[in-house]
Amino acid sequence: MNVRQHSEKIAQAQGRKSARRALPLSYRGRMRVALRVARVRALVHQQTDEEQR
Numbered sequence: 001m002n003v004r005q006h007s008e009k010i011a012q013a014q015g016r017k018s019a020r021r022a023l024p025l026s027y028r029g030r031m032r033v034a035l036r037v038a039r040v041r042a043l044v045h046q047q048t049d050e051e052q053r
Contacts, residue, residue, distance in 0.1 A: 003031075
C-alpha cells in the first residue's frame with residue numbers, strides 16, 4: 001500500500017482535517033524537501049547546460 005492510499009484511509013477514519021497529521025511530520029517533511037531539491041537541481045542543470053552550449 002502506498003503512502004497516499006494509507007493517509008487517505010486514515011483521513012476517512014479521522015476526518016479530513018487531520019489527514020496531514022496522520023503521517024509523521026519528519027517523514028512528510030523529508031519527502032517534500034527531497035522533491036523540491038530534485039526539482040531545483042533539474043532546473044539548475046537545464047540552465048547550466050543551455051549556458052554552456
